Amino acid sequence: MQLNRRDFLRLSGGGLGTLLTSGVFLPKRGVKEVLRPAKADIAMLYDSSKCVGCRACQMACKRWNGLPPESTEKEALYENPRGLSEKTWTLIKLRTAQGEKGLFHKYQCWHCTDAACVTVCPTGALYKHEMGFTAFDAERCNGCGYCVQFCPFGVPHLQVESLLTGAAKATKCTFCQDRVTVGQRPACVEACPTGALLWGQRGELIAEAKERLATLQGEGFAKANLYGEKQAGGLHALSILLDDPEAYGLPTTVPTPSLAHIWQEVIQPLGGLALGATILGVIGAFLVARRNIRMEEVK
Amino acid sequence: MTVRIRGTSEAITIQWIPKYTLLERTLHWLYAATFVPLVLTGLILYAPFLGPLARGGAGEFVRLIHRGAAVIFGFLPIVYLIIQPRRLLLNLREFIFDKEDIGWLKGAFGYYVLGKHTDMPPQGRFNTGEKLNGVVMILAWVTFGVTGLVMWFGKGTVPPALFSCMVIFHDLAMIASVCMFLVHLFLAVAHPLMWAALVSMRFGLTSADYAAEHHAKWYYGPKRAMEIYKAEKKEASEASRLGH
Numbered sequence: 001m002q003l004n005r006r007d008f009l010r011l012s013g014g015g016l017g018t019l020l021t022s023g024v025f026l027p028k029r030g031v032k033e034v035l036r037p038a039k040a041d042i043a044m045l046y047d048s049s050k051c052v053g054c055r056a057c058q059m060a061c062k063r064w065n066g067l068p069p070e071s072t073e074k075e076a077l078y079e080n081p082r083g084l085s086e087k088t089w090t091l092i093k094l095r096t097a098q099g100e101k102g103l104f105h106k107y108q109c110w111h112c113t114d115a116a117c118v119t120v121c122p123t124g125a126l127y128k129h130e131m132g133f134t135a136f137d138a139e140r141c142n143g144c145g146y147c148v149q150f151c152p153f154g155v156p157h158l159q160v161e162s163l164l165t166g167a168a169k170a171t172k173c174t175f176c177q178d179r180v181t182v183g184q185r186p187a188c189v190e191a192c193p194t195g196a197l198l199w200g201q202r203g204e205l206i207a208e209a210k211e212r213l214a215t216l217q218g219e220g221f222a223k224a225n226l227y228g229e230k231q232a233g234g235l236h237a238l239s240i241l242l243d244d245p246e247a248y249g250l251p252t253t254v255p256t257p258s259l260a261h262i263w264q265e266v267i268q269p270l271g272g273l274a275l276g277a278t279i280l281g282v283i284g285a286f287l288v289a290r291r292n293i294r295m296e297e298v299k
Numbered sequence: 300m301t302v303r304i305r306g307t308s309e310a311i312t313i314q315w316i317p318k319y320t321l322l323e324r325t326l327h328w329l330y331a332a333t334f335v336p337l338v339l340t341g342l343i344l345y346a347p348f349l350g351p352l353a354r355g356g357a358g359e360f361v362r363l364i365h366r367g368a369a370v371i372f373g374f375l376p377i378v379y380l381i382i383q384p385r386r387l388l389l390n391l392r393e394f395i396f397d398k399e400d401i402g403w404l405k406g407a408f409g410y411y412v413l414g415k416h417t418d419m420p421p422q423g424r425f426n427t428g429e430k431l432n433g434v435v436m437i438l439a440w441v442t443f444g445v446t447g448l449v450m451w452f453g454k455g456t457v458p459p460a461l462f463s464c465m466v467i468f469h470d471l472a473m474i475a476s477v478c479m480f481l482v483h484l485f486l487a488v489a490h491p492l493m494w495a496a497l498v499s500m501r502f503g504l505t506s507a508d509y510a511a512e513h514h515a516k517w518y519y520g521p522k523r524a525m526e527i528y529k530a531e532k533k534e535a536s537e538a539s540r541l542g543h
Contacts, residue, residue, distance in 0.1 A: 122344045123354045142358025149462040259463035271474040278478040282485040285412045292414030
């Protein structure tokens with residue numbers, strides 16, 4: 001029996017349906033869309049040369065966001081606690097190169113433009129706010145922890161409620177989204193007594209940073225640089241560093257979250273295509289087979 | 300056993316032969332009963348359009364079901380290995396591919412979809428399609444196990460790049476096994492030629508006529524099955540040469 005026109009139409013109808021089905025598996029963001037921060041995005045500029053390591057920012061963050069204290073290590077003299085956690089969203093790190101002055105750095109979520117956490121978040125709990133920063137909606141978070149795993153800086157942490165059930169919530173700096181969206185400055189910026197933290201439009205802050213860099217370089221800080229102008233599509237927490245980023249434990253080039261993009265933008269649509277093709281192929285095959293196979297001949 | 304055809308006085312006699320043990324059937328259905336919720340709950344995290352179901356408390360519940368079902372799913376083949384290791388080995392050996400599988404693949408579309416009575420090469424206890432299903436499911440089980448355990452217990456301790464790879468491989472295993480599952484479901488439940496498949500997985504028995512037609516190498520033994528196949532082929536080519 002030949003494949004007649006009706007059968008052909010049924011099977012090719014399946015193919016068309018497949019393409020439509022695969023569309024629903026496409027990520028919300030287009031595959032080829034180039035991510036670029038807008039000049040008007042809000043941003044934070046941290047100036048390492050002005051920071052005295054008082055950690056008022058750290059305290060203000062805890063107070064505003066209602067974060068509990070955490071136990072510390074005895075040997076940790078300055079970096080205390082040692083790293084970010086679900087209870088500490090920002091902290092001052094102290095890097096000491098041999099025989100040189102210590103380098104302070106404020107560690108926190110950098111609010112990447114090409115944010116891996118947003119790419120992989122299945123619930124939309126992490127999203128890019130129209131003001132440019134990476135916002136978080138705790139109501140939507142289901143605690144899957146993909147953000148923790150995919151962030152190239154290891155910033156988000158899970159507040160685990162039960163190891164057994166996996167109940168958890170992601171946590172990270174949100175630029176004090178409840179303050180900045182109503183026109184206030186983040187708590188840490190508000191608390192900084194030395195002017196090491198600036199808040200404003202990203203474009204203006206970059207211009208300001210470049211002026212400060214010229215001054216610093218004139219004062220003998222030859223390696224002074226602006227961190228975050230280009231990294232990860234452009235960070236929204238920028239830093240003036242006095243030495244190479246590596247001296248601060250920061251990567252000069254942040255690896256693009258290629259695995260996250262492969263996952264979300266290649267595997268998911270392809271999976272949708274494969275599943276859709278199979279479903280419709282099977283339905284088509286059933287409709288054709290039902291007519292062609294005579295049960296009287298079946299053993 | 301005599302079966303009366305509905306609405307007529309005709310009757311056919313079916314001779315039954317055993318195919319699956321009670322344990323095999325129980326494990327098969329438990330495997331299906333955990334696989335389906337695993338796919339449904341997994342898809343909620345996987346497909347962006349199901350995102351709303353993954354949010355907040357609902358999402359936590361979905362993840363809990365996924366883990367609970369995964370534990371049972373992971374243990375079922377191990378139960379088989381412990382209780383009936385010889386049967387497991389016997390069945391695994393049946394998954395080895397041979398040259399008759401190529402002939403089966405060539406003829407499968409015509410045979411199963413267009414209803415052409417082409418002479419399909421004789422098959423063993425499992426036909427090529429069943430072998431493909433079995434092999435994909437075994438590989439998927441291993442992949443799900445390894446990647447799932449890393450994702451569950453390695454969170455925060457394994458390097459992020461490794462974790463990301465685990466997520467991707469988990470997804471790939473899902474895509475392959477779900478496609479296979481859909482075809483398997485169609486053939487076993489809805490396809491007219493495969494009526495005996497569902498019966499054998501339910502009652503452990505298959506029809507002797509069905510076995511002779513679909514699993515000749517198992518029913519007659521490989522040597523005899525090939526002899527019959529070649530003789531039938533010769534007969535058919537002579538008949539067509541004589542213009543019958």
